[in-house]
Amino acid sequence: MKERILLVEDTKFFGEFICRNITQKMNYEVDWAKSMEEAMTFIAQHQSNYIIALLDLGLPDAPNGEIVPYCIENNIPSIVFTGSYDTDKRRLMLSHGIIDYVMKDSAISLDYVVKLVDRLTRNTHITALIAGSDRSMQRAVADSLELMQMQCVVVDSVEEGKRWVENKENLGLIVLMDEMKDGDGFELLKEIRLSPKNKYIPVLTLQSEVNRIGNRNIKYGANDYIDFPFRHTDFFTRVNTIMQMQDQLKQLDYMAQHDFLTGLYNRRAFFERAKGLFAQARRKQITVKIAAFDIDHFKSVNDTYGHDVGDRAIKALSDCLLENSRETDLIARFGGEEFCALYTDMDDGYMVSYFEELRKKVSELELEIEGEEFPLKFTISIGVNTHFIEDISEMINHADNALYASKENGRNQVTYHSEDP
Numbered sequence: 001m002k003e004r005i006l007l008v009e010d011t012k013f014f015g016e017f018i019c020r021n022i023t024q025k026m027n028y029e030v031d032w033a034k035s036m037e038e039a040m041t042f043i044a045q046h047q048s049n050y051i052i053a054l055l056d057l058g059l060p061d062a063p064n065g066e067i068v069p070y071c072i073e074n075n076i077p078s079i080v081f082t083g084s085y086d087t088d089k090r091r092l093m094l095s096h097g098i099i100d101y102v103m104k105d106s107a108i109s110l111d112y113v114v115k116l117v118d119r120l121t122r123n124t125h126i127t128a129l130i131a132g133s134d135r136s137m138q139r140a141v142a143d144s145l146e147l148m149q150m151q152c153v154v155v156d157s158v159e160e161g162k163r164w165v166e167n168k169e170n171l172g173l174i175v176l177m178d179e180m181k182d183g184d185g186f187e188l189l190k191e192i193r194l195s196p197k198n199k200y201i202p203v204l205t206l207q208s209e210v211n212r213i214g215n216r217n218i219k220y221g222a223n224d225y226i227d228f229p230f231r232h233t234d235f236f237t238r239v240n241t242i243m244q245m246q247d248q249l250k251q252l253d254y255m256a257q258h259d260f261l262t263g264l265y266n267r268r269a270f271f272e273r274a275k276g277l278f279a280q281a282r283r284k285q286i287t288v289k290i291a292a293f294d295i296d297h298f299k300s301v302n303d304t305y306g307h308d309v310g311d312r313a314i315k316a317l318s319d320c321l322l323e324n325s326r327e328t329d330l331i332a333r334f335g336g337e338e339f340c341a342l343y344t345d346m347d348d349g350y351m352v353s354y355f356e357e358l359r360k361k362v363s364e365l366e367l368e369i370e371g372e373e374f375p376l377k378f379t380i381s382i383g384v385n386t387h388f389i390e391d392i393s394e395m396i397n398h399a400d401n402a403l404y405a406s407k408e409n410g411r412n413q414v415t416y417h418s419e420d421p
């Protein structure tokens, strides 16, 4: 298992910055060598454990980048991090097979190099699909992607490409060529983007001199295109950029659907998902139940102990709801201390014991509070609508009314609504 990063850097400022940032952001050990000699000692000890090396070109005992071929010969993927820009030196270093050549000239490039290490270490878990029948394109793409630490799968037909996209769980990138044995890459691109589950897979297409179809591909969902033949550094930058972009979109999408405090779905996502579950339940003729939950006397918790404690109560309740849910249950925080959940295929006998048990478990939760002798305990009121009707909002209204009845009748209890009045 590769788990170390080698940093060879004789300047204290850069060395400390990189060590600190890498150890804070990633779960890797950094070995910091301040000279070529120290680096050689580290390599003798841990060679096969280095996932990446970050190399300074000017070292006291190796002033001309001698460390670079040494690391490459020892099969350590290397990034050059240097203070002076020199075209010939850059070309020479790239010819040794380094991943990237980064200038040490500003806070932005320091930040870039840390993100790059993060990206590359994550790439080791990523499989990239290379689709196209041109051998020289396949080779060039695979060489670059392997240098970027990805596993590559090469397919030369649309059919095979579809199969991989369908069945492979951790596809992190698709590089698509126009020419395929049984059709063209464009067909595969359309197929990929038709399925919502592939929404965030970055797709880069290659365009040749004779077939300039890059912009058409973008209209159909490719994230970018590049001319072939390409220089590794250009390809590398495009791939990194689209991967980062898709990661960010995925993250934004997650944030738009989830509640920040609890990680549960928010109200909007609940409605979106509930629609699908309703349709499915009707097709399969199974039951749907909706429950509304609310923490009792929540305002007084906030007023007495402050919002931090209120937040902890909300989090404790959401954890309890999750721990006691089945995989098919849909649980959301609607706002404040209000939660809503949808259960499919839950029979009435089980339901009564389930909610009773849940109510009891919540009442036994204990929150330790600094400066207080006794832990905080709280209860919830629950309203459950067991009568399946097509209209989600109306089902929730009935659950809310049942919840209101629980409150009216003294809280810490479950009320059921079973049929339209």
Ligand SMILES: [Mg+2]
Pocket: 009, 010, 011, 056, 057, 058, 059
């Ligand atoms: Mg130096």
